[in-house]
Amino acid sequence: MSDVSAASNSLVVDGNGRVRFSGLGSGIDFNSAVNAIMEARRIPVDRLEAQVESGTAKLDALSDLRTLMTNLRTSLDDLYGRQTLGNSGDIFENKSTFASTSRQDGGSASNAANLIGVAVTNAAETGSNEIEIDQIARAQRIGSLTFASTTDDLGTASGGAAGSIAGSFDINGTTITVDATDSLLAVRDRINAANSGADATGVRASVVSVNDNEHVLVLTAEETGTNITLDNETGGVLSELGISNDGGATLLNELQSPRTAQFYANGLLDQDKWHSQRLTADAALSTFGVGGGPFSFEIRDASDTLLGTVNYSGTDSVTDLANAINAVAGVSASVVTSGGATRLEITGDGGQTINLSGDTGSAIEDLGLTNRQLIERSSNTISDLFAGVTLTLFGAEPGTTIRVEVERDLNAVKTAVSGFVTAYNELKIFMNQQQLANADTGEATEEAGPLFRNPTLGSIEQTLSNVLGNGAEGTSSAFTVLAQVGIDFVNNDAIADPLLRDTLDINETELDEALLNNVGEIERLFAFDFSSSDPRVQLLGFTGATTYDANGYTVNIGNYGSANEVSGEANSETATLNDGTDSVGATTSGSFDINGVSIAYDVTTDTLDSLADAINAAGINGVAARVVDGDGGGKQLSITSNQDPLVVDNDTGDLLGALALTTEDYLVGSANVGGAGDGSDDGTATASGRVITVTDQNGAEGLRLLYNGTGDASNIEVNFTIGVGAKLFFELDQMLDSESGSLQAEIDSLTSQNRAAQTRADEMIERLDYQRERLLERFIVMEQSLARMNSVLDQIREITNAGNSDN
Incomplete structure (x- = not known):
């Protein structure tokens, strides 16, 4: 029997799942021996796996680095001077605003927030503006008669016979049908249903319940300063509703008249027009503070020549005063009532400047006569008065000046x-x-x-x-x-x-x-920061390759011309060109050139449509033609070019004269930087439409300019400075570029190395697994051979021992 102790044996599981004990026959722990051999052979794999682990850690760190670099670039988005619509992306153009109020007459001014709201964009100019609100705009409101019920049919609800009110009427062109069984609420709903979609009436209806037995239908215009049009009545519906007895022309119950917003801004003067403040009515002048008399004031022209003297007294009405003014040659006066208010208006004939002075009484002061420019808008939201500023009018307070300050938002x-x-x-x-x-x-x-x-x-x-x-x-x-x-x-x-x-x-x-x-x-x-000697040249963009030059750059623009030619309007695009009623009325056939390419035409057979087809079929570089709808409802031939200025000439007939082509748009034909003054193309810049882009043949590479002129231009000096933010932004942008950036190149290199190392490690591990199996198989065969030999040896020993015992 083997004297190998069990303690030296080890369990071995081979690749096929077979279980054996190592060293039972030989006393050798071959499993440990194999492990030791494989550990030695695995050293290169360990190195590769360590390389992969290190590479993965580096890739994770590079990913963190990229995130932090991206964050830094993002922090410069609003600082580096990127060009955006209305400078919306330029933090240095951010504006803040506040408003204050004051009066010159010693009165108490309301808080500005009660009178006006102000919102600004980056397009707003810094500085202050002054507003005085004379009246705010309001919507028209129309009421019906009073009905006893909101749910009964209108006839019953008004105290008449059941079903007695039926017919139709138009609101701002849209028909509202009223059935005999309609209630007040049903009519409200019909009106509101018509106020939707593309053809909305712009009028909403509501029912105001004064008490349980008194209900009124109220129509309200959604836009201030506009009238509600009521017409085309049938069945007497408007009369039965108590809105109008003459089909809508005259209102029986106008709850609120439409009114425009009226205000003064920045002390603007209307040199040929004077007007009073809003007056309550055309009443005696004494109503407004003028007492006694007789008094007078003078009207003079711009050269201080006396045009005439106006006499008045406190008992005169505003109309009487207007008549007295009209007696002065070269001056006209009228009393105007609008939006529930009355004004006296005085104008110089033919637009001549007039001045009122020398008042011996108090009419000029008490009526508030002034030649300040009264500005009107239909809405209380005003965005077209000052660039980048939107005003919302909340209340009117004549005599109160509202100062609106716009500053940079530091x-x-x-x-x-x-x-x-x-x-x-x-x-x-x-x-x-x-x-x-x-x-x-x-x-x-x-x-x-x-x-x-x-x-x-x-x-x-x-x-x-x-x-x-x-x-x-x-x-x-x-x-x-x-x-x-x-x-x-x-x-x-x-x-x-x-x-x-x-x-x-x-x-x-x-x-x-x-x-x-x-x-x-x-x-x-x-x-x-960009500047140009010609305001028609504006900056559109720049890149990291745009290089500062202390001497600046000179831009020349040439071959400037038409990009779009449009004909006069005709009634039909299919009528022949010689039709003087429905087409352009040409009389002589012939041909004309577009950028040197001849277009033949026959006025007796060609139409605007076929002429456009002929132009398109000619294949002229960048040129296209089509028939478009004109502003006046007719048809126009439009010829456009997107590459070269459009030249239409050399007509051998009379079609071009009949078409009456006019230029609607322009484009730059060529441009250069630092080249010939005629703007000829020398490779330093390219032109597309009105946009000029500097090429890599010049230090200003990547500079993109917009030209808003209407002709050739030369020797335009453009200068710019490049700040730290701009330089840093483009350096980061270049390093972070997903295709050519240094960071991405490092990531790609490490990724490739990791992939290759992992592939080699996987291949080596596969070979080592194979080698381990072979070694185990050899040790097992050896163990089996030793076991057999030990068995034979044991038999020999037994035979020998048996023989010795017989002796």
């Missing part, structure tokens, strides 16, 4: 700048953590990140440092680097935490002072 700028500093510091702290090194050995500490001494990280860090260190280009020497406005690097010698090295710190006092006194310089310090 808090928004400071918030954006602080956001940039925070994003930069978060990125810098991450970079510092990756680079933590032992001060004595220079080797990575245990706290160092997986990107220790990574060349891409080092390159990114150096690029950011260079941008901040070099500062802005072209700006004032006092505003070149961030430190000059209170944004400086921390003192590394004064900090204990190595992660904070080279981060930024804000001196709030210095930054606030710079914002208050030099916000324009701070804008140039951060942003791309």
